[in-house]
Amino acid sequence: MLPDPLLLPEVRRLRRRREFLFVRDGLAERRRTLVVQARARVGEDPGSHIGEGFTATKKIGGAVERNRAKRRLREAARQLLARFGRPGWDYVFIAREGTLTHGWARLLDDMESALISLART
Template sequence: MEKKYRIKKNEEFQAVFRNGESFANRQFVVYFLKKPNQDYFRLGLSVSKKIGNAVTRNRVKRYVREAFHQIDEEIRNSYDYVIIARKPTSNMDFHEVKSSLIHVMKRSKLLKTSRG
């Protein structure tokens, strides 16, 4: 994932938390903030030490990034997204992570294919 598509700075995370909206399921919390002057989406990841050791946390982050990469055509642009992984993600494989992310993104109407 290219640098311009990432959220890394604490101020950017805080802006999404303070001004954005959120949706959640058992595995993930998705915070999102509309950025009208931005023609692509940016992604920030938060995986707590409660999830597991560094190997587990990095695996979860890799899975989430790859899932976003695979569904990036369906994701609405002009948004900043912050994904917070919850405890159950530590035992999930890639396909479970991807389907869980798609589920929470559809619930929040952030996919172009979602109706509602």
Template sequence: MKKEYRIKKNNEFSFVFNEGKSVANRQFVLYTAEKKGQEHFRFGLSVSKKVGNAVVRNRVKRVLREVFKELEPHVKKEFDYVVVARKPAADMEYSEIKKSMVHVLRRARVLKSSYSNG
């Protein structure tokens, strides 16, 4: 994922947390903040030490980045997204994480209707 598509700074995370809406399931909390006129969505991750040790946390982050890269054409562009991983995400396979993220994105109504589970 390109650097300009990532949310890294504390004030950018704060904007999404404070101004955005949140949707959750057992594995993830998704915060979305609309930003009009944005050419591409931006994406941030938060995986706390509660999820697991550094190896586990980094694996969860890698898989989430890959899922977002795969879903990129189907996600609405004019939003900033922050994904907060919860403890059950540590024990999930790639396909389960993808299914869970699709579920959260659908609940947040930011997944385009052109997406089918494929």
């Protein structure tokens, strides 16, 4: 059974470079299709929003491939982050070469397992 959408925390996008650099110094979980970095925000109440950011390097391919990889990560995060992410934390999802080549179910499984592992620490 899915949780009530009204009880799920709000998810906000990370947009500034300093936000991404802040998260980089936190925890990280690596999977074949993606890397998830996470870090608790300082000085905020634990019931606040969840931050999300997405990135893909030139190793992934040209602009078309990078954009497609980020679209896949955004959709997967839309489905999973509010349920498995921790309020008061920021998450950065980094595309890997497998983000485009592996199936959708594998991407969802990898993201879910990474988020669960990060929530335990």
